[in-house]
Amino acid sequence: STLAQSDGAAGEVTLEDPLITNHRVGRKGGRLVTALRAEPSTFNPVVALNIPSQTVIRRMTANLIRINRKTQETEAALAKTWDTSSDGRRFTIYLRRGVRFSDGHQFDADDVVFSFELYLNPEVASPIRDLLVIGDKPVRVKKIDRFTIEFELPEPLAAGERLFDGIAMLPKHILKDSYIRGEIGSAWSLDTAEKEIVGLGPFRMKEYLPGSRCVLERNPHYWKYDQEGNRLPYLDELVFVFVPDQSAHVIRFQAGDTDIIDRVSSENFLILKRQSRRSAYRLRDLGPGTIYSFLFFNLNVTSGKDRQSLRDKQSWFRDLSFRKAVSAAIDRQGVVKLAYRGLASPLASHVTPGVARWVNSELSVQPRSIAVARDLLRQAGFRWNRAQKLVDKNGAVVEFSIITSSSNSQRLQMATIIQADLKELGMTVHVVPIEHRALIERITREYDFEASIMAFGGGDTDPNAQQTMLLSSGYLHFWHLGQTQPSTVWEAEIDRLMKEQVRTIDPVRRKQLFDSVQELMAENLPLILLVSPHILVGARGEIDNFNPAVLEHPTLWNVEELFWSQQRSE
Amino acid sequence: MTTEAELDDVSESLLSARGLRKRYTRRGGWSKPLAVQALDGVAVEVVSGSTVAVVGESGSGKSTLARCLALLERPDSGSIRFRGDDLLAANRRSVTAARRRIQMIFQDPASALDPRWTAAEIVGEPLRIRGRERARERRRQALGAMEQVGLLARWADRRPRELSGGQRQRLAIARALILEPEILILDEALSALDLSVQARIVNLLLDLQASRDLAYVFISHELSMVRYLADEVVVLQTGKVVERDTVAGVFNEPRHPHTRELLAATPVLERAAAGGG
Amino acid sequence: MRWIARRLLHGLLLLLGVSVLTFAFTEIAPGDYFDEMRLDPRISAETVEALRSRYGLDRPLHERYLRWLGSVLRGEFGHSFAYHTSVGSLLWVRARNTLLLTGLATGLAWLIAVPLGAWAAASKRRWVRALFGGGTSLLLAIPDILLALLFLLLAVRTGWFPVGGMASLDYPSFDAWGKVKDLVHHFALPVTAMTLATLPVLVRHVHASMSEVLRSPFLLSARGFGIPPRRLLFRYALPVAANPLISLFGHSVGSLLSASLLIEVVLSWPGIGPLLLESILARDVHVVIGAVLMSTVLLIVGNLLADVLLYAADPRIRVES
Amino acid sequence: MRRRRKILWAVVPLAALHGLVLLAEFFAPYHYATQNRMLPYAPPTPVHFFDQEGRFHRPFVYELVPDETGMGYREDLTRPCSIRFFVKGEPYRLLGLFSTDRHLLGVDEPARLLLLGTDGFGRDQLSRLLHGGRISLFAGFLAAALSLGIGLALGSLAGFYGRWIDAVIMRGAELFMALPWLYLLLGARAFLPLSISPVQTFLLLVSLIGTIGWARPARLIRGVVLSARERDYVLAAKGFGAGDSYLLGRHVLPQTLGVVYTQAALLIPLYILAEVTLSFLGLGVAEPEPSWGNMLGELQKYHVLTSYWWMFSPGLVLVVVFIVYHHLARKL
Amino acid sequence: MSSHAACGAREGEPEALLQVRDLAVHYVGAGGEEAAVLEEASFDLAVGETLGVLGESGGGKSTLALAVLGLLPPNGRVTAGRVSFHGRDLLRLSRRDLDQVRGDEASMIFQEPGVSLNPCMRAGDQVADVARVHRRWPAKRCREEARAMLELVGFDDSDGVFGAYPHQLSGGQKQRVVIAQALVCRPALLIADEPTASLDATTQAEIVALLRDLRQRLGLAMLFVSHDVALLHSLVDRMIVMYAGQIVESGSRDQVVLKPSHPYTRELLRCVPGGAEKGVGPGRPRLPTILGSPPDPARWPPGCRFEPRCPDRLESCGARRPEPRPAGDAGTVRCLLYDD
Numbered sequence A: 001s002t003l004a005q006s007d008g009a010a011g012e013v014t015l016e017d018p019l020i021t022n023h024r025v026g027r028k029g030g031r032l033v034t035a036l037r038a039e040p041s042t043f044n045p046v047v048a049l050n051i052p053s054q055t056v057i058r059r060m061t062a063n064l065i066r067i068n069r070k071t072q073e074t075e076a077a078l079a080k081t082w083d084t085s086s087d088g089r090r091f092t093i094y095l096r097r098g099v100r101f102s103d104g105h106q107f108d109a110d111d112v113v114f115s116f117e118l119y120l121n122p123e124v125a126s127p128i129r130d131l132l133v134i135g136d137k138p139v140r141v142k143k144i145d146r147f148t149i150e151f152e153l154p155e156p157l158a159a160g161e162r163l164f165d166g167i168a169m170l171p172k173h174i175l176k177d178s179y180i181r182g183e184i185g186s187a188w189s190l191d192t193a194e195k196e197i198v199g200l201g202p203f204r205m206k207e208y209l210p211g212s213r214c215v216l217e218r219n220p221h222y223w224k225y226d227q228e229g230n231r232l233p234y235l236d237e238l239v240f241v242f243v244p245d246q247s248a249h250v251i252r253f254q255a256g257d258t259d260i261i262d263r264v265s266s267e268n269f270l271i272l273k274r275q276s277r278r279s280a281y282r283l284r285d286l287g288p289g290t291i292y293s294f295l296f297f298n299l300n301v302t303s304g305k306d307r308q309s310l311r312d313k314q315s316w317f318r319d320l321s322f323r324k325a326v327s328a329a330i331d332r333q334g335v336v337k338l339a340y341r342g343l344a345s346p347l348a349s350h351v352t353p354g355v356a357r358w359v360n361s362e363l364s365v366q367p368r369s370i371a372v373a374r375d376l377l378r379q380a381g382f383r384w385n386r387a388q389k390l391v392d393k394n395g396a397v398v399e400f401s402i403i404t405s406s407s408n409s410q411r412l413q414m415a416t417i418i419q420a421d422l423k424e425l426g427m428t429v430h431v432v433p434i435e436h437r438a439l440i441e442r443i444t445r446e447y448d449f450e451a452s453i454m455a456f457g458g459g460d461t462d463p464n465a466q467q468t469m470l471l472s473s474g475y476l477h478f479w480h481l482g483q484t485q486p487s488t489v490w491e492a493e494i495d496r497l498m499k500e501q502v503r504t505i506d507p508v509r510r511k512q513l514f515d516s517v518q519e520l521m522a523e524n525l526p527l528i529l530l531v532s533p534h535i536l537v538g539a540r541g542e543i544d545n546f547n548p549a550v551l552e553h554p555t556l557w558n559v560e561e562l563f564w565s566q567q568r569s570e
Numbered sequence B: 001m002t003t004e005a006e007l008d009d010v011s012e013s014l015l016s017a018r019g020l021r022k023r024y025t026r027r028g029g030w031s032k033p034l035a036v037q038a039l040d041g042v043a044v045e046v047v048s049g050s051t052v053a054v055v056g057e058s059g060s061g062k063s064t065l066a067r068c069l070a071l072l073e074r075p076d077s078g079s080i081r082f083r084g085d086d087l088l089a090a091n092r093r094s095v096t097a098a099r100r101r102i103q104m105i106f107q108d109p110a111s112a113l114d115p116r117w118t119a120a121e122i123v124g125e126p127l128r129i130r131g132r133e134r135a136r137e138r139r140r141q142a143l144g145a146m147e148q149v150g151l152l153a154r155w156a157d158r159r160p161r162e163l164s165g166g167q168r169q170r171l172a173i174a175r176a177l178i179l180e181p182e183i184l185i186l187d188e189a190l191s192a193l194d195l196s197v198q199a200r201i202v203n204l205l206l207d208l209q210a211s212r213d214l215a216y217v218f219i220s221h222e223l224s225m226v227r228y229l230a231d232e233v234v235v236l237q238t239g240k241v242v243e244r245d246t247v248a249g250v251f252n253e254p255r256h257p258h259t260r261e262l263l264a265a266t267p268v269l270e271r272a273a274a275g276g277g
Numbered sequence C: 001m002r003w004i005a006r007r008l009l010h011g012l013l014l015l016l017g018v019s020v021l022t023f024a025f026t027e028i029a030p031g032d033y034f035d036e037m038r039l040d041p042r043i044s045a046e047t048v049e050a051l052r053s054r055y056g057l058d059r060p061l062h063e064r065y066l067r068w069l070g071s072v073l074r075g076e077f078g079h080s081f082a083y084h085t086s087v088g089s090l091l092w093v094r095a096r097n098t099l100l101l102t103g104l105a106t107g108l109a110w111l112i113a114v115p116l117g118a119w120a121a122a123s124k125r126r127w128v129r130a131l132f133g134g135g136t137s138l139l140l141a142i143p144d145i146l147l148a149l150l151f152l153l154l155a156v157r158t159g160w161f162p163v164g165g166m167a168s169l170d171y172p173s174f175d176a177w178g179k180v181k182d183l184v185h186h187f188a189l190p191v192t193a194m195t196l197a198t199l200p201v202l203v204r205h206v207h208a209s210m211s212e213v214l215r216s217p218f219l220l221s222a223r224g225f226g227i228p229p230r231r232l233l234f235r236y237a238l239p240v241a242a243n244p245l246i247s248l249f250g251h252s253v254g255s256l257l258s259a260s261l262l263i264e265v266v267l268s269w270p271g272i273g274p275l276l277l278e279s280i281l282a283r284d285v286h287v288v289i290g291a292v293l294m295s296t297v298l299l300i301v302g303n304l305l306a307d308v309l310l311y312a313a314d315p316r317i318r319v320e321s
Numbered sequence D: 001m002r003r004r005r006k007i008l009w010a011v012v013p014l015a016a017l018h019g020l021v022l023l024a025e026f027f028a029p030y031h032y033a034t035q036n037r038m039l040p041y042a043p044p045t046p047v048h049f050f051d052q053e054g055r056f057h058r059p060f061v062y063e064l065v066p067d068e069t070g071m072g073y074r075e076d077l078t079r080p081c082s083i084r085f086f087v088k089g090e091p092y093r094l095l096g097l098f099s100t101d102r103h104l105l106g107v108d109e110p111a112r113l114l115l116l117g118t119d120g121f122g123r124d125q126l127s128r129l130l131h132g133g134r135i136s137l138f139a140g141f142l143a144a145a146l147s148l149g150i151g152l153a154l155g156s157l158a159g160f161y162g163r164w165i166d167a168v169i170m171r172g173a174e175l176f177m178a179l180p181w182l183y184l185l186l187g188a189r190a191f192l193p194l195s196i197s198p199v200q201t202f203l204l205l206v207s208l209i210g211t212i213g214w215a216r217p218a219r220l221i222r223g224v225v226l227s228a229r230e231r232d233y234v235l236a237a238k239g240f241g242a243g244d245s246y247l248l249g250r251h252v253l254p255q256t257l258g259v260v261y262t263q264a265a266l267l268i269p270l271y272i273l274a275e276v277t278l279s280f281l282g283l284g285v286a287e288p289e290p291s292w293g294n295m296l297g298e299l300q301k302y303h304v305l306t307s308y309w310w311m312f313s314p315g316l317v318l319v320v321v322f323i324v325y326h327h328l329a330r331k332l
Numbered sequence E: 001m002s003s004h005a006a007c008g009a010r011e012g013e014p015e016a017l018l019q020v021r022d023l024a025v026h027y028v029g030a031g032g033e034e035a036a037v038l039e040e041a042s043f044d045l046a047v048g049e050t051l052g053v054l055g056e057s058g059g060g061k062s063t064l065a066l067a068v069l070g071l072l073p074p075n076g077r078v079t080a081g082r083v084s085f086h087g088r089d090l091l092r093l094s095r096r097d098l099d100q101v102r103g104d105e106a107s108m109i110f111q112e113p114g115v116s117l118n119p120c121m122r123a124g125d126q127v128a129d130v131a132r133v134h135r136r137w138p139a140k141r142c143r144e145e146a147r148a149m150l151e152l153v154g155f156d157d158s159d160g161v162f163g164a165y166p167h168q169l170s171g172g173q174k175q176r177v178v179i180a181q182a183l184v185c186r187p188a189l190l191i192a193d194e195p196t197a198s199l200d201a202t203t204q205a206e207i208v209a210l211l212r213d214l215r216q217r218l219g220l221a222m223l224f225v226s227h228d229v230a231l232l233h234s235l236v237d238r239m240i241v242m243y244a245g246q247i248v249e250s251g252s253r254d255q256v257v258l259k260p261s262h263p264y265t266r267e268l269l270r271c272v273p274g275g276a277e278k279g280v281g282p283g284r285p286r287l288p289t290i291l292g293s294p295p296d297p298a299r300w301p302p303g304c305r306f307e308p309r310c311p312d313r314l315e316s317c318g319a320r321r322p323e324p325r326p327a328g329d330a331g332t333v334r335c336l337l338y339d340d
């Protein structure tokens, strides 16, 4: 394997082509404190999954190519430049020369090859691997010379270079041993010595205090410079304090214990806003992010006697008029007002307005109309009994349950609102909050539910990232999982469109294809879209270059550029 | 010293115990269990209509003997015969029947009465357990028994704590008598009472003995009372019988040094002129 | 001391039983740790299955149990799925933090409860009794969670106290005095909340057992020999009243790890409570079992401690050996 | 006599409370689930006696309308709306028996009588409080009864017969106290069908908790039984030929009543509160059904905690109820 | 009422050690009603003298003893009277000053030795502690003093006893430790409330012998409460007899026991089973008793309290309250029979 021909690396190279950034030049010094909702579970990019871990890891590591969170376009990172072959299957990446890891060791193609080997090895079972497996075949990586690598995709992939954003480059000299021992999964865990965690990001690990905080310090070997030739980052230290409770985040921000805050809930945002006149912080409502919440019905094919009542109800759920009526009855404005205090946007497409590049702007939000809903139901053969309850053709009373995750109060609120809305249609709805794992098990494995409210989002904005949900065979195709053949015409059509857009390199054509997909989704309502919450962030007024974006990580994506415009009085 | 052999030929005895042994182990959390030989081969013979007194210093096993004789505690070994039946080998039914014939008054009156019950309920309890009479009849009989021991009918609905010590003790006696037992075991039943009440109860006991042929096992450390009441005296010391004799024998010619010690220690009122009062 | 050996054996069996049953329980609860990944668009179902089998989640229960037992023998107490590390090291730090909080609070609560309860029991003044009864009733009646929330509100409104964390970021740079001040500052709120939560029960018990002892004749006798009131209360009555209190003390030692859950969560204390809750929700099974066993150990230790103390404090038990 | 009077001090308020809660539909001005989407987190409506000119009226309120900031509310002073008694409102079945639509209190349209303000859905907090008490109090009762029932049975068996029965039961109790029951609850929830009503689900889970909670009372009761069976009157009753069941029923168990009452008074509040923790795990009472536990749980939201003081009302009610229960426990 | 009529107050003698005048005590019952359980109790106790208190159970003997040293339970209250001890009125002393008297100049021991000792302190420490509190000696000296006292009360093995906990001692030993506690500061007065009632005969004899001996050696004055006539007669110099909260008779021991004046005393003495009445078999003669029962302390009869049970009652007895009057040599009696 690649490891066999290890350490053939030649001598030292000085940083010949640093990345020169283009932003306001800042001043060095200071410490930035921010809170994490949970403690990172690992510092190992190979196995890291949850947001807290990735938030920390991404400040300590770098990618070959990254997606600019603001423009949502790709830009050079460790790769100085890259070439894409005309069929979109082959990428040649030219590394910056003389880049060093935070321990001073030089970074070159061997590290890249090593990193991909880790990610791709099925034994390691890295969650990243799935990104690099396209149509059942993994990406091929080839070292051309010390600073050039060639990647070959098994199939053409539109916007394939976006893949590199999620893949951190790892130091071969540090991780080689544990990889050979087969213990890469538990390398760089929480009890690893701080010095051993080495990366290419703007910061490196200084101190980790279990349960309370982790402190990163400036990486002295970072490869970005500002226009005046100062090496980035500006900040001396970046501190993550672990604060499990949402409210506590706000409290600490208010108290000045933390300097930057993201993922503020709408209520808390309003509280902060009320006080911001008095205090020195800036709050930003970035508008809808990539998250879309939706109500969906169980359209899975189930067997077994105990599911008989579900199958009876599915005759309603499969009825498009029924779904349309439900959608028409939902007071999305009410949801925005009550569950998000106005800081959310009702949705027309499952692509949110936050993804400006891809959203189909032709689609419009369905206004609430009980009359329309009633008409739809009546035409579909539903009636109302004397007690004003909705009954179907067979005289069965329409009654179903909506399960939601008990740990998410917004979704619970939405369910409660929908419950009241549908009551006006004569439907009896039970809201059943259940604990998250139980919910997932019911939806993904047992298909034992009637309807549910969930939300998707995050990750890349590119349509490719939505395949798992949109393709009828996708494992996030929650309303009907495990299909070998598309079970409806429109699902077949979506499958076709999605497969086509993957292969289409032309961005305009791709957009057209994806617009059609959105239309089909909106017409057939497998997901009854609700709202997209706004991304709400805040930062202390003295933080300069603060340039939040809706993509992950909203406030720290450009942490190397942040600086204290005046030394904080302490 | 009396040997068991001496007792063997007493054939008309009502209750006879032989070779009673009882050992208690006290468990502290830490130490190894501590054993106390409370009874060590005790033999007692009770003839109907007679009074056997048991004396001895504190901790000599008097109460243990009483409980064993009343069949409320199982001795480790030995035999207890009531009217000739060996009760330690008998079945549950005959034990229950025998228990009703042998009643006991406990040393501590505070613990012997359920504080939640009224006087009439307490006295009527044995009837209730036997379950033959209806509630009204039970109460009637209970009131009768209370009257017998000099308790007023208007106290029938009081609870034990509302009665004085002497009254409580009398309540216990009334309760013990209601089943018309043949043997009554009194474990220091009179010690808590003052002189005049004590005298009243003693008189009652004597009357009952005369009219019903009741036998008593009388446990006490007040030797003057023992001397007055008992026919036979058994002296216990650390679980063993050290002397057994008639009252006259024990008081006039005590044989065992322990008995002599006991006698010498009791102050006796010089009555030379007291009668003239 | 054979007795201690027996108790320890007992404890060991209890631990074994608890671990077996806990394992069985985790089986009953729906879902497992890797289910969460099923919602992640980047991760395929195959990867999830691969991970599950890597951690042995596809094996039958008894096999998993034996594997876990093996790791206990190695001192690792299993492996945390979420934290990719051995449960032992993971739990230890949080347990320490929790013990710091609850230990301080429990100590403080006892320090207050004993004199307060004794004093109230001895006092003949009506208003003292009324105030005492009312005060403890009120404290007893305020649910822990409400108490914690009120303290949070206090901290937020006044800004006098930091919310969460055990020390400031700059802690290492402070001088000794600064360190002390900083610690007091951070500990004040959670420790007070915790103390107030445990106090009323303790005070009630002290009061009850002291009242009983104060009625006992030997105190009257001692009073008859002119022993002054304070000495009477603390030197004479308290050791005798200690008996039931020691069991209570054992109990409060036993619950050192579990008593502070709500307060830890609300006041963001980096203790074992939030971790346990998170692990239960995340089905990070070994962490849960580890935490449960840890508090069972404490339970056993508490009982043992109570017995030892009882032995030391009560000559009636001690001298017989 | 005095004792009885003191007990009355606890019993009367408790009885009144239970009455209020039982007849919640009548005392509550609105249905607990009626949302008023224009009035989320409205403060308690001020009740007035004097109008703008200072003239006295029967009590009346003004309609609340959102204020200029869009964050708060102000009174629409143009139109006073009188408070009336025995008004017609939403129909309901009283105690599940009579259909009626009369409510104790009401107010003229378009104002709403929100004496304790509203929650995030604009639902009347007072109405929810009254309804919520029904579930909470009942749940507390149910669970406590189960714990005590089982505890009494096992504890008295252990104490009375001792030996191996005692050993087995007490080891079991230790085990029970150490186990992480949340898992069992999660598991149990998974087994319950989704279609049964949230209240039933909750009560089932509460019963489970109650069943599990036997260990502590059992230990206490065992202690009492242990000392009670040593009493001479128990021995005496044996002397009258009494059997074990008589001794247990007549002499031993009555002794434990004190502990049982005290435990009941401590456990009921405990179990009422258990719901807060349960809600945390999604096992509490589901929306829109109110209970004191899930209403109190709202306070965990920072904005509710800091901004809407009237949302503390369930906490206050709970504290009062608990004080009364503790008082009762001490006097019994 | 007047102090001149004090029972047992002997004129012309040297100043008494303890002078009790018109002492009255009320108890507040559970229901709130008050009961006057002690009334008009007056007596003197000279240095080195032993006074026996005999009487009906519930007659107020313990109450009297407790009231003298201010040890009444919380629901008891002295409503009138004076207790002068060494010339100081104990009833007017503050708790602090009273504590200095108790255990130092006057001590009290109770009926049950088993419960009079602190179960959690070593016997010797309990004795030493009394010395420590009153004398403020260094600890070592206190211990020595305690050890000496333990020897004095008859422990040969004073070291062993010193380190023993109460439960390791027998009833008699415990009572002796209590006595040592009471005497370690060499008080002038010892009040003993039925100190031997719960002990068995041999132990009782030992304790009584000890008290007799100590009285001699330490010049101790004693107030000795008991209902055992024989015991009192063998121990005390003078006796008072109490019935229903009143002192009904007082006088020298022989006078009270051998020539009782008050009908109650006479009746009481008749109840004592003596050797004379012994008999064997069912034909045993019955013991004499006093008819009826004592009155309820909450509702005393208006006249003589013994009147309902008195064999010698006069017609006026039911209505007139008898006052104490002199009888015999330096005795008193409270009975209308002796009114002239």
Ligand SMILES: Nc1ncnc2c1ncn2[C@@H]1O[C@H](COP(=O)(O)OP(=O)(O)OP(=O)(O)O)[C@@H](O)[C@H]1O
Pocket: B024, B025, B026, B036, B037, B038, B056, B057, B058, B059, B060, B061, B062, B063, B064, B065, B107
């Ligand atoms: N249930 C028991 N458990 C352990 N030891 C006991 C028990 N009952 C009695 N003993 C012990 O047995 C011995 C004899 O006790 P018992 O009560 O029979 O004496 P006693 O002669 O009645 O004494 P007293 O005159 O004090 O009543 C004592 O040492 C006592 O401590």
Ligand SMILES: Nc1ncnc2c1ncn2[C@@H]1O[C@H](COP(=O)(O)OP(=O)(O)OP(=O)(O)O)[C@@H](O)[C@H]1O
Pocket: E027, E028, E029, E037, E055, E056, E057, E058, E059, E060, E061, E062, E063, E064, E073, E075, E076, E227, E297
């Ligand atoms: N704490 C108390 N509260 C109310 N009444 C009491 C209290 N203590 C004693 N008494 C009552 O006061 C009266 C006198 O009691 P005291 O104890 O002085 O009698 P005594 O002569 O010592 O009797 P005994 O010989 O039985 O000890 C009795 O009627 C008794 O019931």
Ligand SMILES: [Mg+2]
Pocket: B062, B063, B064, B107, B187
């Ligand atoms: Mg005895």
Ligand SMILES: [Mg+2]
Pocket: E061, E062, E063, E193
């Ligand atoms: Mg007395």
